[in-house]
Amino acid sequence: MESKEIITHSAAETQQVGEQLAQRLPKGTVILLDGDLGAGKTTFTKGLATGLGIKQLVRSPTFTIMREYHDGRLPLYHMDAYRLENGGGADLGLEEYFDSDGVLVIEWSQWIADLLPADYLRVSLKRADQEDEATRTVTLTAHGTLFVQLVATLKRPADE
Numbered sequence: 001m002e003s004k005e006i007i008t009h010s011a012a013e014t015q016q017v018g019e020q021l022a023q024r025l026p027k028g029t030v031i032l033l034d035g036d037l038g039a040g041k042t043t044f045t046k047g048l049a050t051g052l053g054i055k056q057l058v059r060s061p062t063f064t065i066m067r068e069y070h071d072g073r074l075p076l077y078h079m080d081a082y083r084l085e086n087g088g089g090a091d092l093g094l095e096e097y098f099d100s101d102g103v104l105v106i107e108w109s110q111w112i113a114d115l116l117p118a119d120y121l122r123v124s125l126k127r128a129d130q131e132d133e134a135t136r137t138v139t140l141t142a143h144g145t146l147f148v149q150l151v152a153t154l155k156r157p158a159d160e
């Protein structure tokens with residue numbers, strides 16, 4: 001399991017990590033996005049959208065389960081599984097999105113843990129501590145073999 005920690009010091013840097021990643025993602029990519037309230041999940045997803053060339057405004061999909069953006073290099077499917085706490089994930093036809101023409105981002109993936117594909121990226125966002133408002137640890141982990149190289153060669157914002 002290849003894993004990399006990137007410290008970001010602003011929302012812009014977190015977006016930059018997402019943007020850099022998105023430029024290299026193949027179609028059919030599944031990304032699980034973890035993090036507490038305000039950790040930066042939507043911020044990171046905005047970066048992904050930018051990296052895919054999407055100009056539409058990215059908003060949280062909480063009340064819709066899925067938002068789709070089709071104006072980029074690849075479509076972006078942004079899913080929030082929060083409301084699937086009591087099941088129902090199996091009825092969504094997720095397999096179709098796992099092997100899709102685009103990039104699928106899933107928040108609250110713990111509710112559909114038993115439905116996940118073999119290859120996926122996990123992106124976890126964490127605040128450094130209470131005092132520091134603008135520092136986040138972004139941890140990217142490749143599950144399966146497909147994304148190992150990608151994670152290994154991802155640059156930290158300061159390296160660019």
Ligand SMILES: Nc1ncnc2c1ncn2[C@@H]1O[C@H](COP(=O)(O)OP(=O)(O)OP(=O)(O)O)[C@@H](O)[C@H]1O
Pocket residue numbers: 008009010011012013014035036037038039040041042043044060133134135136
């Ligand atoms: N290093 C950083 N990375 C990401 N966001 C940061 C950072 N520093 C400060 N922020 C701010 O933290 C907030 C993150 O909000 P965002 O909506 O992305 O979080 P979220 O995880 O989607 O929250 P929610 O669970 O409520 O949807 C934004 O206001 C952003 O400007």
Ligand SMILES: [Mg+2]
Pocket residue numbers: 041042043060
């Ligand atoms: Mg959000």
